[in-house]
Amino acid sequence: MTKKYFALYILVAVFTFLACKEHSPQIPYSPTPYDLHYPDFVTTFTNAPVIPTDNPTTIQGVTLGRQLFYEKMLSNDMTMNCGSCHKQANSFDDARQFSQGTNGTFGSRNAMAIINPAWGDRFFWDGRRSSLEGQAHDPVTNPIEMANKWPVVMQRLQQSNAYPELFFQAFGTRIIDSNLIVKAIAQFERTLISFNSRYDQYIYLHGNTLTPDEADGYELFQVFHCTGCHTYGLFTDGSFRNNGLDLLPSDSGLAKFTHKAVDYGKFKVPTLRNIAQTAPYMHDGRFATLEDVVNFYNKSVNQSSPNLDTTMQHFTAANAMTTTQKAHIVAFLKTLTDSNFIMAAAYAQP
Numbered sequence: 282m283t284k285k286y287f288a289l290y291i292l293v294a295v296f297t298f299l300a301c302k303e304h305s306p307q308i309p310y311s312p313t314p315y316d317l318h319y320p321d322f323v324t325t326f327t328n329a330p331v332i333p334t335d336n337p338t339t340i341q342g343v344t345l346g347r348q349l350f351y352e353k354m355l356s357n358d359m360t361m362n363c364g365s366c367h368k369q370a371n372s373f374d375d376a377r378q379f380s381q382g383t384n385g386t387f388g389s390r391n392a393m394a395i396i397n398p399a400w401g402d403r404f405f406w407d408g409r410r411s412s413l414e415g416q417a418h419d420p421v422t423n424p425i426e427m428a429n430k431w432p433v434v435m436q437r438l439q440q441s442n443a444y445p446e447l448f449f450q451a452f453g454t455r456i457i458d459s460n461l462i463v464k465a466i467a468q469f470e471r472t473l474i475s476f477n478s479r480y481d482q483y484i485y486l487h488g489n490t491l492t493p494d495e496a497d498g499y500e501l502f503q504v505f506h507c508t509g510c511h512t513y514g515l516f517t518d519g520s521f522r523n524n525g526l527d528l529l530p531s532d533s534g535l536a537k538f539t540h541k542a543v544d545y546g547k548f549k550v551p552t553l554r555n556i557a558q559t560a561p562y563m564h565d566g567r568f569a570t571l572e573d574v575v576n577f578y579n580k581s582v583n584q585s586s587p588n589l590d591t592t593m594q595h596f597t598a599a600n601a602m603t604t605t606q607k608a609h610i611v612a613f614l615k616t617l618t619d620s621n622f623i624m625a626a627a628y629a630q631p
């Protein structure tokens with residue numbers, strides 16, 4: 282080999298090496314388990330979350346899922362991500378009564394906060410999805426939300442610079458498909474854990490105080506039967522009930538999914554954690570403030586609503602609250618705000 286050719290050979294070899302290095306980083310597939318940590322007191326109220334065996338939570342999966350939760354390529358016109366309607370500052374809820382989809386259309390239900398979903402087993406107001414993986418399929422193709430088609434999403438991500446490698450780190454393959462996309466999003470959602478409000482610090486962690494009004498509201502929350510459905514711990518028992526909002530509910534709720542008359546007018550009992558951050562309230566966002574909600578429970582429960590929950594029989598004029606009691610319940614509800622949750626850098630748009 283002449284000197285000239287040898288130099289050329291070296292040059293080509295160096296370039297090939299650099300090019301390969303750039304396109305296939307040498308990090309092997311080795312997923313690291315992600316520890317979903319939460320305080321011990323939680324297990325006195327509820328079981329540990331059930332993680333699907335085919336989708337264990339890993340650091341690499343959560344990293345990818347967070348990226349995808351905030352990925353606008355998921356929507357048809359690339360203007361919207363999950364975070365457009367589930368905003369961290371609102372505890373992953375939407376401050377609008379009805380969210381607007383990419384096509385400018387509105388649905389008829391208020392978006393739901395995403396708080397401690399790892400403990401959930403039925404999602405949406407009507408419970409039509411039984412896993413976070415299943416749930417995450419829907420907004421992408423829903424015409425009133427992201428209005429996209431899965432093959433389009435898969436192709437866009439496949440052609441991007443970063444995603445094939447992120448999928449390899451999370452799942453051991455660079456071939457992107459919708460199942461892996463929803464698995465990663467579900468993994469990220471399971472990390473959205475909130476048990477560090479002032480209420481928790483006071484009652485369980487012994488590190489803060491409640492004012493006398495708030496402490497009284499805490500007592501009244503039980504006295505007025507709120508704990509019948511918004512149970513301590515998660516502040517929901519995960520069930521579907523009719524709390525008597527309407528005499529004839531226009532949205533059939535759970536029955537829309539089960540097609541059973543006994544489920545007409547029942548809706549998922551929402552968590553009350555971070556409730557001061559998730560206005561407006563109820564499945565149709567009809568109440569703007571917590572005062573409105575408490576006024577409803579105090580005086581306006583429709584006792585003749587079909588399938589009214591039996592607990593609601595206590596909510597009559599004879600059991601009415603005083604103005605002070607109402608104010609104290611609202612003060613208590615506001616202690617359920619976990620400011621770490623709404624500020625946590627790990628949940629923010631990467």
Ligand code: HEC
Pocket residue numbers: 350355361362363364365366367380381382383388390391392393394395398401403404405406407413416417420421425426427466549
């Ligand atoms: C256009 C606004 C919008 C977008 C975008 C959106 N959502 Fe939602 N989300 C909603 C609404 C509205 C509901 C309640 C709908 C219903 O019950 O029928 C909901 C419900 C949910 C729930 C159920 C929570 C519970 O407690 O049952 C989860 C979880 C969720 N969304 C996650 C996501 C994910 C993940 C994405 C992105 C892939 C996403 N959402 C995109 C508006 C939106």
Ligand code: HEC
Pocket residue numbers: 502505506507508509510511521522523524526548549550551552553556559561562563564565571574575578590592593610
């Ligand atoms: C029979 C069960 C039940 C009882 C008792 C009950 N709730 Fe509810 N609560 C629900 C259901 C179900 C919803 C959602 C209803 C809907 O949107 O159609 C709800 C919604 C709420 C909301 C709005 C949450 C949101 O994210 O939109 C608040 C706040 C609330 N309840 C507070 C209370 C308070 C305070 C009490 C006691 C005075 C109470 N609840 C008693 C079942 C109950």
